[in-house]
Amino acid sequence: MLLQTVRPNIVQAIRAYRVEDLMQAAEGAGQHFLYANLVDAQSKQDVLEKIAESFLFPTHFGKNLDALFDCMTDLVHRAGSQPGFVVVLEQLPDSAKFDREAREQLLDVFRDAADFWAERRVAFRCFYSFAVARSTETSAWERVEVAPAEKPAPKAVSKNGINPNFGMNMPMMSSAFDTAMWLNAA
Secondary structure: OHHHHOOOOEEEOOOOOOHHHHHHHHHHHEEEEEEEOOOOOOOOHHHHHHHHOOOOOOOOOOOOOOHHHHHHHHHHHHOOOOOOOOEEEEEEEEEEEOOHHHHHHHHHHHHHHHHHHHHHHOEEEEEEEEEEEEEOOOEEEEEEOOOOOOOOOOOOOOOOOOOOOOOOOOOOOOOOHHHHHHHHOO
């Protein structure tokens, strides 16, 4: 299994891992899969809003780094025992409004969350990639495309049907932050 080759509480570049493989590994291990494609984000506020939307954070999410940490840790911990997390932050921006320092601050929140969950013996793996600039003049972004494999990967289908929060090309995810799911389980 893919996750057995990755330390349980880590934040690292996605490198050779494919999002689809990570999603399937999380599903196979019964862990939460949290995915945010940040290709259109240009600022810290954009990044936080996209993460909140993608991870199904509560509407009261404060859209700052402290609130992000609280949502990734205490809020979920109070909901009960957790099976583990696989988080993918795809295409982190590299712009004047979201520079290296801002990226490191964001990744530090995920590192702190990994430490929080490690103390509770819950796996928390976070993978990230960076957007690649097309032009230094326009600050436009392009996604780095990888040549397709000979055999396309099968599309993931949710056990509960189609998730209306995601486009057709977005992987399905389970979210520990979907409070409606908690209410239905109670």
